[in-house]
Amino acid sequence: MRPVRQSLLAGGLATLATATTLGLAPGAAVASPAPRISVNWFGTADVPAHAATIGGRYACGAERGLAYIEVHLGQRVRRGSITGFGFGVIGACTDDRTAGAWTATIPADRGAFRGGPTTAIARLVVEPNSLTETTEPLRLVRHCARH
CATH class of the missing domain: 2.60.40.10 (Immunoglobulins)
Known part of the structure; x- marks a missing residue:
């Protein structure tokens, strides 16, 4: 793998780990529309x-x-x-x-x-x-x- 792709992969994994830690799953609930x-x-x-x-x-x-x-x-x-x-x-x-x-x-x-x-x-x-x-x-x- 090229070093650039490794850094992108590492960044994506860090973002996924942060989302998992915060309890956010892919497709997490979006704020309800306001009147x-x-x-x-x-x-x-x-x-x-x-x-x-x-x-x-x-x-x-x-x-x-x-x-x-x-x-x-x-x-x-x-x-x-x-x-x-x-x-x-x-x-x-x-x-x-x-x-x-x-x-x-x-x-x-x-x-x-x-x-x-x-x-x-x-x-x-x-x-x-x-x-x-x-x-x-x-x-x-x-x-x-x-x-």
């Missing part, structure tokens, strides 16, 4: 109803249990800000249902959401103790009722 949530870039503002509707995607990762979305929405306007809080119901994270789309209608605390830039804080909660959060900018587009 994720995202918010769509656009939502709708229903001015007469004083509410906004936004949506996005979620993935449960390895979590299983009752799941829902909490949404805080904030929009800067000339006279201050409009805020609101709402829920998106998605049911449960099960082996058959691990990802999907969500929507939530958020009533304004005071005033009315308008078309324009807005910030959403969305949380994916999987009971009993999993919480994933994202803060994302989006744009509300005024909703026009059809007659």
Whole structure:
């Protein structure tokens, strides 16, 4: 054998010995995927109803249990800000249902959401103790009722 190959072999054996000492076997378990949530870039503002509707995607990762979305929405306007809080119901994270789309209608605390830039804080909660959060900018587009 050439000396270079011997050193590669020795290095590989040392790595295998270290992995065995630490209890790591080839193909050892990989960390479970974490839950994720995202918010769509656009939502709708229903001015007469004083509410906004936004949506996005979620993935449960390895979590299983009752799941829902909490949404805080904030929009800067000339006279201050409009805020609101709402829920998106998605049911449960099960082996058959691990990802999907969500929507939530958020009533304004005071005033009315308008078309324009807005910030959403969305949380994916999987009971009993999993919480994933994202803060994302989006744009509300005024909703026009059809007659």
